[in-house]
Amino acid sequence: MNIEIGKFAGFCDGVKHAVEQSFYHAAKTSDTIYVDGNLIHNPQTLDLLKKSGVETLTDSEDMSILSGKTVIVRAHGVSPERREQLKSHASNIINLTCKYVSRAQGIVKKYSNNGYRIIIIGNSKHPEIIGVVGFASKDNTFVISKEEDINLLPEHSQKTLVIAQTTLEKSTFDRLVSLLQEKYNTKDIRVKNTICNATEIRQKEVVDIANRNDVVLIIGGFESSNTKNLYKIASSIKPSFYIEFKEDLEKIDLSIYNNIGIMAGASTPDWVIKEIANEIESKYSI
Ligand code: SF4
Incomplete structure (x- = not known):
């Protein structure tokens, strides 16, 4: 193994x-x-x-x-x-x-002050988004997370800024942006990809890890948006498990796999990753 x-x-x-x-x-x-x-x-x-x-x-x-x-x-x-x-x-x-969140806040403030409608693609209940929304005019700002939400947006086109939650899955951003471009006049839409560098790098790496291994362990807090997205990506490619503590290894059986890939969210400390890797080594006598 x-x-x-x-x-x-x-x-x-x-x-x-x-x-x-x-x-x-x-x-x-x-x-x-x-x-x-x-x-x-x-x-x-x-x-x-x-x-x-x-x-x-x-x-x-x-x-x-x-x-x-x-x-x-x-x-x-x-x-x-x-x-x-x-x-x-x-x-x-x-x-x-974080500087990436400050950037998103600054962009939203600038465009909202210039009369733009603001559409944020992300989770409306996430603290980052609650904070970012606070920089825009309340009556012309919308948070969407899925295709159906687009039907609830105003019908008339006007100059609009579209941004992303910093930890959003890139494919979700691209898909919803194209739907918004279909709904409104394309020339009205300004798109700023505010997904942070760290998120994009980790999302690309988890694809490689899933492709190279038989199973993927995603380590991180169950409340972490970026970790949830890593799990979503990995599990669309290979069998995957989402674990938070080394004790969670008790609930899964890795003995049927030869190659185990491990990826962790941006809020998972190195020592937790090492502790879990060590536990796998000792449990399966690697
Ligand atoms: S995932 Fe990290 S780098 Fe990216 S916005 Fe959040 S805190 Fe900043």
Whole structure:
């Protein structure tokens, strides 16, 4: 049995920066630091952060808890409105918004201010998209994720900007963009591909890994959009399993496969990938 781990499996630059900076700031103070929402979609890292004094501010929490404290804006970013709320309660804000998300926010703000309708292809409930939508005019901004959503959009054509959630599957973006170009006057549509580099690289690599191996293990948090997309791509090519912890290996049987490919989402730490690879080696006596 052989194991191949993707070269780009694991942390992207945006997540790496957010995690390192959070530990760095936590080490500088004995006071609790809050993150507005989970810093990353990885339960193991969240546990370590908690032990270092970095707590998650959940949606249901009273924001007065931030009084006199530092709050971190995670890589997903926040809307201007949310930022103002955080500012009015916390004494300090550390902005760890990923540069790719900041770019999408800036593009949306510019085009919305210039009177464009904004169409975002992504998950309307995802924190990144909630934040990006906040940079546009509310009554002329739409989030779509599937073909049927296009029927719910206004019928009349007008100048429109189309962008993507940074972690969207490229084929979904391309497919929905062409449908939008069919629905509206093509000359009205400006398309900005805001899928981040890290996502595109990982999506390409998972295709190669799936083609070269008999089975693919995708490692990452079950809440992680980019990990879910990797699993979707891999499972369309080869038998695939989506696992979060090494204990999840108990539920699957890899003994029938010779070549195992491993890929991990952009929020999966290296040590989790290694731990799972080691566990496979010892379980199957490689
Ligand atoms: S997946 Fe892309 S957009 Fe998200 S944090 Fe990583 S680099 Fe930034």
